[in-house]
Amino acid sequence: MAKSRHAVPDTTIRTLGPAKIGTPLRHPRYVDETRPLKLVMTSEELCELDNETMLLDFEKAGPREKLYFDPPKTKCAIVTCGGLCPGINDVIRAIVMESHYHYGIRTVLGIRNGLRGFIPKYGYDLKELTPQNVSSIHQFGGTILGSSRGPQDPGEIVDSLERMNVNVLFVIGGDGTMRAASAIVDEVERRRRKIAVIGIPKTIDNDINFITRTFGFDTAVEKATEAIQCAHVEATGMDMGIGLVKLMGREAGFIAAQATLAMQEVNFLLVPEEPFAFDGERGLLMAIERRLLHRGHALIVCAEGAGRDLLEESRRTDASGNVRLGDICGLLADRMKAHFAARNLEMNMKFIDPSYIIRSVPANAGDRVYCGFLGQHAVHAAMAGKTGMVVTQIKTSMAHLPLELVTSKRRYLNTDSDYWSSVMEATGQQNYFIAQ
Amino acid sequence: MAKSRHAVPDTTIRTLGPAKIGTPLRHPRYVDETRPLKLVMTSEELCELDNETMLLDFEKAGPREKLYFDPPKTKCAIVTCGGLCPGINDVIRAIVMESHYHYGIRTVLGIRNGLRGFIPKYGYDLKELTPQNVSSIHQFGGTILGSSRGPQDPGEIVDSLERMNVNVLFVIGGDGTMRAASAIVDEVERRRRKIAVIGIPKTIDNDINFITRTFGFDTAVEKATEAIQCAHVEATGMDMGIGLVKLMGREAGFIAAQATLAMQEVNFLLVPEEPFAFDGERGLLMAIERRLLHRGHALIVCAEGAGRDLLEESRRTDASGNVRLGDICGLLADRMKAHFAARNLEMNMKFIDPSYIIRSVPANAGDRVYCGFLGQHAVHAAMAGKTGMVVTQIKTSMAHLPLELVTSKRRYLNTDSDYWSSVMEATGQQNYFIAQ
Amino acid sequence: MAKSRHAVPDTTIRTLGPAKIGTPLRHPRYVDETRPLKLVMTSEELCELDNETMLLDFEKAGPREKLYFDPPKTKCAIVTCGGLCPGINDVIRAIVMESHYHYGIRTVLGIRNGLRGFIPKYGYDLKELTPQNVSSIHQFGGTILGSSRGPQDPGEIVDSLERMNVNVLFVIGGDGTMRAASAIVDEVERRRRKIAVIGIPKTIDNDINFITRTFGFDTAVEKATEAIQCAHVEATGMDMGIGLVKLMGREAGFIAAQATLAMQEVNFLLVPEEPFAFDGERGLLMAIERRLLHRGHALIVCAEGAGRDLLEESRRTDASGNVRLGDICGLLADRMKAHFAARNLEMNMKFIDPSYIIRSVPANAGDRVYCGFLGQHAVHAAMAGKTGMVVTQIKTSMAHLPLELVTSKRRYLNTDSDYWSSVMEATGQQNYFIAQ
């Protein structure tokens, strides 16, 4: 194995976040520690801190001088869980390449179809991953390993890891998967095994706590803007034209907001974080009407989780049980049709839902670079014997974060931020359509 | 005006189609003819002919030695009607450039929002089109003139043409629009005016009679394949994964079939021209089940007009009046869910409907070339005094076709052709799921 | 093996070409014929015919009722030769899929690195091609088999085919390769072996005789237009800006001409088929100067083989032996610099040479469909026992052509055609810069 030219010590990244000066280093645990790291502050306390801009320290990612595992004897495994996201294959590829070429590790196993792949009753084969068979996988969207949703029994998973003699497990997945990874770490510790578990957080919605950029997000936004551009063309192709675009984002509107910034033609943006009202002089419907009468067309982008309260209210009041009401865009379409019909105005709506198109494409160059970093640093961390952590970018540096931090709560759009203010400027949208 | 270097006489293109040798030249009418061309065969007779491969002659497109209109005194107008299609702006641009640079015509008017733009009560302004303001429009999807659906009174339209002193009208639209163009030609003739009306057939579905390639079709197929690739990635990303893609095609499945040939991963293709059955050992649902059990995933492409009989039957038998049943993909999804649930099998379906995305993008290079030809030849035909005709490609040559030919009936996929046979080979699909 | 649903007899495609009515069917030879087909007209005679539009018959491609080879005992091989072209992998994939799924052939061998792969001294391994290992190759440009240039001894090649017990050889390559294929056919016949040799013509330059569309051409044009658009942006980004784009095309300017039609911003197009002069009032340099002074920018597209006479003249007269003169764009750049300097005029030239970028990308949807047809029909032809032929599209149908036809001479742009006339209109270029 080539010795790292650029080994870095366990120094910290000083950054500025919602924590008091003096917050202890947020280092992850080590495989050979007998007890979990005692944090001076729990992650709950940490997350409850106000927004004072103060120093927060994270452990810097990078190769370490001293390896915990002996590479020729180390066996790695990779598992990919949950929904697809651009760049999963890039991360897999980077882990395999780094393990093989940088450390000289001989075996990297691919677990099939998510956590199910550990469970004997599903009967899935392993897939051995080599530099040869992963060399072109980054050209494809999705995951070559397959995925599945939902947890599996940590005991069975660790049984499987032991049977396979795996020393290092890389877990690529969302917040549910990171909780599963925590459970695996606990089970490994309970059994006093020396198995490192390293998470690589994945979410198309970009809503993982502490993690300002998840891989694949930029690519998803790029594809989302194409759908918005098409809706813009459709809306302006007819008099009184409305383009309505639905984008992913059940809990958080990051994709919709960022795509709106990229495609500065959007007039109305609806996200879960910002409630709105249909009715009244200051409601959404009148705002759309004014826009149509004034400019001849309107472009609406709607995150799938927007207006949840309106959906529920609609369900309560609509005894007929219209099935489309499960969907905010269906409700909005119905309400617009009714509104314009009642006012005897023409309206030509074109609805576009790119759905999975934005998440199943290959990663763009920026995401590829990021996925490469994630894979490399995940291997560095594991080989140094760290466990119970994720690799991620904090501001502009790569860092280690204890698993507890990323699973403790979800991240949302801050609608009281400069960012959101720029989004509002981009739409020209007033928030006067919020119910009084 | 520059004299055409390459003027061509009113010769014919000999091609091979469903007509007898000796079928008279299918020349379009001239503006200064007092009577419409008497065809030896009506278009109905022509279309009823069997498929014997015989000679059929069309008038060759191209600049003519003798101009009917005096360019400096000629005023042109362009109108775009119906749904969007990649390349409309390319055609507009080509007409303007050809009129201006090749013939020295000074005025080309853009009619706003389709045929409505002729009708005073809508109050739409005209948009003067110049080489400057159209020079970059081909970079955008849609139509810079706007569009609308439905016919308008031919009398009012010709009133408007007379008020504006328009000598040549270019009409870009689908089969309904071509019928409207015919009505305008008739009204012009009734009034004995000298106004040429030239059609450029547009249909995203490629289903216009006699016209083997409509502009924008290739581009739409290109975009459709991207959606299919995403569905393939999603289907293979989970065990027992099904990718279901809905594509445009109410009456004819050309887009779905061509995209299937381009993306050779499709396992089941459903088009309006080929009926199928859900149930029974040889039905679609069992075929999907066998595919899933055997290969772990399945990819289904469905033209929106497929399975109309199944939709109607479902409406008759389902008293609950499920609203989703208006949509074949909704019905298929429901039936698959029920089928797999009843057989206690897992199934992970991902549905992608690219909808307008495939038609509102800019044209690709191939369509741009074709749109350029269409615009150039439309101007050549008009300046030679022809009217009541469309320009199009017949086999590999540009030709003039009388309007009657393209409006007489619709074109469908020939499911008894080599083409369809190749499509079936590409899917590996047996048509044993057709009801017995 | 599934019997072909749509078997077609050895009928003909009637098309219109430079041949007399009564020209005999141009059917390819059969493997079990003892003598080559005696043509009533040699291909040389055929090619010398004038352009009278008359009937020319080719054999229609498609599955045949009667198979010559017994599929379970048939062994196929594929070899790819010469420069890259978009779609080679699509053709390979289609041959493998058709052989396996449609005919039930068990073995398809991939020959490595072109004809060299047959020659023992190079020591290249074979690559067995299966539906599994070719299923995603169409996503990549290039050829998974590798390629090489130049001929190899036909005797050694047939020795190799015999050693491997190959019954059918598919040869993908340009006109040199098709001549090599002819030599292989002759050697096979001399030895009285039953080996079918089917060619699939490949040329990025689209200059193979009788073949109006070679696969990959559309894709190459698409990429070429991107380079032209960039040069346009650069040219218009500065006052007195010149964008100069070099495109492939040593002997024929098809790519440059088609890309010019697709990107209607080109002002000067230089192709091998149309000579031009630099100097004089009506020469190219003065035309560029007038354009710059009048419009502020100019866009020039130059096929690499244009102006060969000027290069030679320059070589004769320039004793200093400037090495750049091997290249027409270098010469043009030097001459423009000298011209504008001598006239004390500013000039900002930006040169773009996309070179291999246009040929090493994956095929677009249109080319994928075409490559699929080529692969399918190559297998159909071979299984019917045909040999010494190529599959190609003639007008809009798939046909069989004897190898002699495609190798007899090269195809060039017809600069006395409607097509070229449209190209000239697109550029607005006068051919007054041709030397007097």
Add this chain to the structure above:
Amino acid sequence: MAKSRHAVPDTTIRTLGPAKIGTPLRHPRYVDETRPLKLVMTSEELCELDNETMLLDFEKAGPREKLYFDPPKTKCAIVTCGGLCPGINDVIRAIVMESHYHYGIRTVLGIRNGLRGFIPKYGYDLKELTPQNVSSIHQFGGTILGSSRGPQDPGEIVDSLERMNVNVLFVIGGDGTMRAASAIVDEVERRRRKIAVIGIPKTIDNDINFITRTFGFDTAVEKATEAIQCAHVEATGMDMGIGLVKLMGREAGFIAAQATLAMQEVNFLLVPEEPFAFDGERGLLMAIERRLLHRGHALIVCAEGAGRDLLEESRRTDASGNVRLGDICGLLADRMKAHFAARNLEMNMKFIDPSYIIRSVPANAGDRVYCGFLGQHAVHAAMAGKTGMVVTQIKTSMAHLPLELVTSKRRYLNTDSDYWSSVMEATGQQNYFIAQ
């Protein structure tokens, strides 16, 4: 004018850079200050500090509570200078939209063809910029205003600004342009005029001091990866194939390095910051030979400014004055040919130079978002009366930087960083080919 919902005070962004704690706020000057800001540390001192990670404060960008200029009386001008870069039009658009819709400014003038546009002798017209005429310009690469290189007399420029009654000048350009902007600020101050000058730094090479991300860089990298992928396909398409890609980067190799990270197939990366030797057992040529013999192909990416010492040495020793030697890729190609010929080894090199293709395309989504921020914040800063500054992103926040900071020195790749270490891992390249 709409009052800003989210006005921010002149607070600071605390970040961590090469400065001592206690470094004074790096606020820009104000238009109405009579003297330039006295910095406690000069930018030279600042830049000489070591790399201790300490606090550095920059002024936070954003709308201010108190406006210095009265919007209805404010006249803005925009000038774009130097080479093209993806996103210039996005910045122009954002400035116009922000000025118009957010502040109610009535006039934004576009200066034509860079700083020349201020100079009467060139006679360029102004172009008035409105929301209408900029609404779609972000779809195009380049700059709608045109550009030019080189400085112009600051006195003449300020004369022109006074004649036009311009209050705010936005200057988009590289480091030379930022020095010109400084000279304009000085001249304005000397005349005691109230004209704000705000810079938006532009460089395709990403090499402006203190600015970690310049707009358009991501897009350029994305396009560069396409060229690299093509070279990879070409290199692997022949035995002993070498793909050689030249990328922009005269002084700094950022594009080449980032593209290498994105396309993990690169085997050799040559940048200006890292010298290398051709010869010797540990030189580049032997490393390429070993790679070819071992793997059959090699992929080399070379920034245009790499190996400058080798070029100079070659010039000294090569009396024949080979003109190609002005170019490192030409030299490398010659040396490779000579090396392989001398060792009697085959070598098939394919050279790709995407040149301007990577910089004249439209911005991707990520760059669009960034350009939108830059334009918005430039307007905010100007309206608050700030001058002599640039807007940029520092870490993940938008900030104001005094002009002196960005013009004081150039930024280079730090080859002793984690980033470079990751790049080296991606190539697998050993730096043993550096001369001993």
